[in-house]
Amino acid sequence: MKTSHIQPIRSFNRFYTGILGLLDRYILTNHYNLPEARVLYELYHRDDLTARDLISLLQIDKGYLSRILRHFGKIKLIRKKRSPADGRAAYLELTATGRKEFELLDKASNEQLKNLLSGLSDKECESLVHHMTEIRTILLKAQKSNS
């Protein structure tokens, strides 16, 4: 690892922070904030998650999460099922309403991104995806060798 690479990477990070801010900002105006949206995302994509799982997945405070989940329970987006194996834990799942709600959110995010990319050609988009995949591979390796 060369020190000379640090600056350009940090510069990219600042740039990409802006991009993500742009994409998030628009979506999260109403209804849900970022942590809430992330919770919905995880619950939509994985089964048998507990609060504990979400805490380590999202790096979120357990008190804060508990309130988010209570709120989601109240507005019928999620259901809790006490684990038969462990009476303290509960498996979380989206209700049909919850799934629909996530899909709306997801669709809006797609639209927002499409909008940003609308001026690009197929080739450019493909290239974008390619570079992203590469970055991901490299950073995953970095993370792995760090743990």
Next chain:
Amino acid sequence: MKTSHIQPIRSFNRFYTGILGLLDRYILTNHYNLPEARVLYELYHRDDLTARDLISLLQIDKGYLSRILRHFGKIKLIRKKRSPADGRAAYLELTATGRKEFELLDKASNEQLKNLLSGLSDKECESLVHHMTEIRTILLKAQKSNS
């Protein structure tokens, strides 16, 4: 732009949100939060910025910014110079203390990133930078054609 590219890009965005969170989280424990750090960054790197400039640069609420600046004034990180041309506006600049303070923060960020990348070879780092540059070019083009 093909719709099929949307999903992998959003997946990368989630991944990179995690990376940025990792890097930010550690740095910003004490002293400054993200908006504050960004203000310091801008003031360190550019002269003759006004509050207005920071608002459009950082997309931050002017009331919130005003308080941040007042705070920075109190702890002697910045100085305000009334613009001779416009009595409402003030040019902002870091004091010597402010510059030192930013440099500490900046150094810590560098260390944090170095740490993340420590397992990578020079080649891999170079490749990382390359892909980042490409992404940036493409996204800048996308943004431009959107405005």
Next chain:
DNA sequence: AACAGATAGTTGCTTTTGTCAACTATTTAA
């Protein structure tokens, strides 16, 4: 010059977001 509207920045008030520590209930291991 005099006024109307725009702009830079500040301030008070409020809401949202997030943190912390104490607590209950349950489980695990000795």
Next chain:
DNA sequence: TTAAATAGTTGACAAAAGCAACTATCTGTT
């Protein structure tokens, strides 16, 4: 059976952010 650990909840609070009203100044129009 008891002590320590763990899952989750709750209350109290602090930090972060947003909104709208306000002051001071500037710009353009008549």
